[in-house]
Every structure is written in structure tokens, then in C-alpha cells.
Amino acid sequence: MTPEQRALGHAIQISVEETFYWLFLYFVFVDDQGYSAFKASPTVKESNFFARMAWYPVLRMLLGGQVKAQNLHILPRELLLKMVRNSFAAWSLILDGKTFLFGDQVSSIDCLLLAFLAPVGVRESDVPWDFHDTLKEFPNLIEYVTRNENLVKARTHLKKKSHKEKEHGEEHKAVSYTHLRAHETVLDL
Numbered sequence: 001m002t003p004e005q006r007a008l009g010h011a012i013q014i015s016v017e018e019t020f021y022w023l024f025l026y027f028v029f030v031d032d033q034g035y036s037a038f039k040a041s042p043t044v045k046e047s048n049f050f051a052r053m054a055w056y057p058v059l060r061m062l063l064g065g066q067v068k069a070q071n072l073h074i075l076p077r078e079l080l081l082k083m084v085r086n087s088f089a090a091w092s093l094i095l096d097g098k099t100f101l102f103g104d105q106v107s108s109i110d111c112l113l114l115a116f117l118a119p120v121g122v123r124e125s126d127v128p129w130d131f132h133d134t135l136k137e138f139p140n141l142i143e144y145v146t147r148n149e150n151l152v153k154a155r156t157h158l159k160k161k162s163h164k165e166k167e168h169g170e171e172h173k174a175v176s177y178t179h180l181r182a183h184e185t186v187l188d189l
Contacts, residue, residue: 001102001107005102008094008101008102009101009102009107009108009109012091012094012101012109012112012113013109013112015087015090016087016112016113016116017112019083019087020084020087020116021116022067022070022072023072023080023083023084023087024116024120024131025063025066025067026067026070026072026073026080027080027084027130027131028063029059029060029063029064029067030060030064030067030068030072030073031077033130034130035060038056039052039056044056081130081134084130084131084134085134085137088134088135088137088138088141089138091113091117091138091141092138092140092141095140095141095144096140099147100148101113106148110148114144114145114148114149117135117141117144117145118145118149120132120135120145
């Protein structure tokens, strides 16, 4: 990667981890409309009784408290949605006409962005409606998520495979999934 690409990658990483993450949690666990949509989602409806009646409300309380510590709850909902839209617009502009953020090669930043966008773009019934509706305004982001959905699935599959091999005492060196774990990647700037 060029120095400019590393700098852009760092900016994307910060926007995802320090802004988009908290906005997503706000719209799922603090915003009443978002939490209602989350509770009505197939994931929650199909979960066991304990999760529905106890675990999700506890998550709402704990994560909601963390989100409130970010002071997002004092901002108007429209401003928060504008922040989401601005993030999508910036990522859409960066992706314009490219397979991945930095051309034809997948990067750890692609994996990070896909990890956050995949639930919004692919599993629309499990996320706040406002997020998915806003994402629809950026067809190239939806296409990016759909086209690269296999990267997200590959990470999950390789992680499961790695755990199974460790349980059986086998060391699997041919396949490494760590490059797909963007949240553990530190950029060399």
C-alpha cells in the first residue's frame, strides 16, 4: 500500500470503529424505534426464552449505558442519521468503480468495513430500518457487500475450522484467517 492508501485506510478505520460502531449501537439499543425493530427481528424471535426475556434487555441496559457515555443520546435523531448517511457517502465515493477500497486486492480495511456493513446490507430484518433504508441510497455499497459476502463467511468458516483443528491437536498452517480479522490488525503508518 502507498502512504496515501495507508492514511486513507487509517481514516476509514477510525470512522468505522469510533463513529459508525457507536451509531449502530445507538440505533439498536438506545433508540426506541430501533430497539423495537431489533426485538421484532427473526434473530430475536427465534432465540430462546431466556435471551428474549432477560439477556436482550440486559444488553440494552449495558450497551445503552456505554452509548450514552458517548453522548449520542443528546443529539437529535435526524443528526445521527445524517452522520450515518455521511459515512455511507464517503465510503461509497472511495469505492466508486473499484472492486475493493484500494483497487483489486482485498485489504484488512475491506474486511473491517465489510464486517460492519454486512449486517446492515445483507440481514436487513435484523438491523435498524433506518440504517438499511439509508444504505439503499448507495447501490455500490450494497453491491460491494453482496459481492464480498463470501469474505465474511470465509472468516467465520476458517475461524470454526481453526478451532476444530486445535481441539484435535492438529496445527493447520496452510490456511490463515488472521488477515481477515481486521479488528486485530494494526496499520503500520
